Structure formats: C-alpha cells, structure tokens
Amino acid sequence: MNQMIQRPSLHAELTDRLRHMVIEDQLSPGEKIPEKDLCALFGVSRTPLREALKVLASEGLVVLEVNRGARVAEVTVEELDKTFPVLALLEQLVGELAASSIDDDGIAAVTALHDSMLAAFRAGDRPTYFQANQDIHSALLAAAGNDVLESHHRLVATRVLRARFMVNMSDTRWAEAIAEHEEMLTHLSARDGEALGQVMKRHMLNKYRALKAALAA
Amino acid sequence: MNQMIQRPSLHAELTDRLRHMVIEDQLSPGEKIPEKDLCALFGVSRTPLREALKVLASEGLVVLEVNRGARVAEVTVEELDKTFPVLALLEQLVGELAASSIDDDGIAAVTALHDSMLAAFRAGDRPTYFQANQDIHSALLAAAGNDVLESHHRLVATRVLRARFMVNMSDTRWAEAIAEHEEMLTHLSARDGEALGQVMKRHMLNKYRALKAALAA
C-alpha cells in the first residue's frame, strides 16, 4: 500500500489549472496569454508556467507563436468537422467496451447519474444537466477499462467541449439527447455493447449536427 | 557529440529530436534521462530541455517522477492490449476517408511506395521495408485529409511503434502483411473506402496478434 504524499510539482498543477480555465471559458478562444499576468495570478515564476503552456500547446488548447507568446486556441468550424467523426468513433468503442466490462455497481452508479440528469432536465437546469451528462460519459469511459482509450478520448473531447459556449442547445435537441440517454441506459443494463456503441456514436453525431445547425443560424 | 541547434524555439526542436530518439530506440525503455547529459549532447541549457521533457511526458513517451527526473516509458504488454484496439479503429477510419479523398496523384504515389516496399520484401531488407511501410501509412493518413485524426493517430501509434524492437517479425507474418497491403492497394485504387477501412483494421489487428504471439514465445 503506497500512500506517499507528494506535493505535485508546480508545472503539473499549473497545467491542470490552465487547462481547466480554458475548458471553462475563463480564458476565451483567441485571447492572448501574457505570462506575467498569469505568474502574478498564481504566484509562481515564469519557468513552471511556460512548461505548462508547452504541454497545453501539445494538447492543442493553446497556440504558441515564436517570440509572440501564447494565445488560447480558437474553436473553428473546420476543427469541429474533423474532430467529431473521430470522437464519434471513440464513443462507439467506449460503448462496446463499457457494456461488456461494467459491473452491477457501475450500472447502478450510471443509473443514479442518469436520474439526477433527468431531474436537471425537468428543472431546466442546464449547468447541472451538463455536469451530470459529463459525469455519465466519464463513468462509461472509466468502465470501458482501457486507459489508452480514456486518455485519448479526453484529449479529443476537450478541444470541442468548449464549443458549448458558442451556442445554446435548443429545447428540441435537449429532449432528443435525453431520449438517446434513455436508450443508452437500456442497452447498458442489457450489457448490449453493440447497441450501446451504436447509440453513443449516433448521440455524438447528433450533437455535432445540432451544433452545426445552431452555428449556421 | 556536439549537435548545435539553430532553429527557432529550442524546445520544439528538442521535443522532435528526443521523440525521434525514443521511437528509434536510441533511448531504451526504462532508461533514465539525466538532464545534464542531454544538455551537453545538444549544447543547450536545461530550461528548453525540461520543456521538451514535459511535452514528451504528456505524450506518454517519457515518465516524470517528482524530484527524480525523467525516464523513457516502458512498452508493456498491457499497454499494447489497450492501444491496438484503438489504433485499429483509427486505421479503419483512415482507410474510409483516404479512399474517398485521395486523388490520382496520391494513388500513384502510394503505388510507387508500395512497389518499393515489395522490392525490399523480395530483397529481405527489413529496415527498408519498414520505412516504406511507414511511408505508405503516412501517405494514407495525409490523404484522409483530417488533421485531427492524423495527429491523434500519430500519438497513439508512436507509443506502440517501439514494440518492433522487442521481437522480430516472422517470415510468414511478413508475407501475410504483404498480401494485406496488396488488398489495400486494390481497394484504394477502386476508391472503396468501406473495404479499405476493413482491410486496414484487420491489418492492424493481425499485426497485434503476431506481436502477441512473438512476445509469448
């Protein structure tokens, strides 16, 4: 049993915090990132901050220009077009693997999350819905039991996750998404990986379609 | 010993070079990476080198331990088990997209690479075969015209690419791989994305199976 407590290094902590700020739109796409300001904000020197920026750049969340510093990567329509097909494929695999690997406790946990998501939907509480939705997908990802899949899914998903701040999900799409989640839960409970994978893929492609439609308007 | 660098941004160049060294097994799995030595080797200070190591760590090629520095990530059987299913899926998508996007020049280029690969096969020249093989996959990846897919494919593939140093491909598997490549070229020429995707997926899974078998022996 290894319970060694070690303070995470500054650069790792900074990477997480900055990534979170980008995902949560606290740093907006296109925004310049002056090192000095963030150093002051976090109370650290430029060295670990710059290390964090390099990592975020390799994840595609930040763009580095030589001698011009860093800015938050834009979320472009082209990127969405190229990302969603990949993401849909990964989702399908997540579904297939999760259905065959998940245990009863896992199904119970997802069911609980599903119910609280439904509650948020009925209450019209979008932030809570969004969080529960995220948690469900995270739970399925974990249940798939493939950490390579998990890390790459996160990497791909993170970049387009920010698109949610670009448009507002329509009520009809919201209801549709709920229906898809109902389907997912059914297939998960039946441990039908094939079906779950198909629904999750479709779910992701529908999200993409809705996003595109909203962006066009 | 002294390979001075004069390209803009040392850390980017260092990242590329170190990644290459890891892929080419010049830095072996598990090997410790003392910053001082590499600084001397490249003639740079520790700052950009450390930035590069952070990036490689986020790619999973290097493992960082707090206050203990960096070592080259091991290639484990568990990792292969989890990576190949993902990689096979990505390959399938590459095939589907490449077949529909590629132009006549592209097909000609792949055909040329294919022929030189065949020549290497007949000559029993494994290094040359391996390079041509890589080039074909790169060409198809580029032809797919999806840079998100491309970057993530590279990310996933790089980690298991190193497994080729663990075992020697058998002659029977080699011949089988050649046959699969013949199939691929046929489907590519016919621009049959569905079929190409299937073959490429199967090709990858067969590679995995052969690798596993060789490791077991």
Added chain:
DNA sequence: GAACGTAATTATGAATGCAAAATGCAGTCA
C-alpha cells in the same frame, strides 16, 4: 490628419543561480 521612421518600453526565449531533495559512499555497529 495619415503615413512613416526611430527610440523607448515590454515580452519572450533561453541561460544561470540557488535551495531542497535524492543519491552515493564511508564508517559504524550488530
């Protein structure tokens, strides 16, 4: 007032410095 050129200021890339942690090595004791 706009366009341009040049000096002052600022921000960035990389090297160096410093404190803390880890490692290696005698020497000690069982």
Added chain:
DNA sequence: TGACTGCATTTTGCATTCATAATTACGTTC
C-alpha cells in the same frame, strides 16, 4: 556479512537574470 547513519555530492525544481525580438510611443514629414 549486512543494515544503518551521517555527510558529501549530484540532481532536480523553480526563481532570477540576461539578451533579443516585438510592440508601443512619439516625433517628423508630407
């Protein structure tokens, strides 16, 4: 022999410093 301790050395994480590229400020000219 083997484990432990104390100390010197090395290595690492981060802060600071330095050089240079980029940006701004400002005057000049048209």
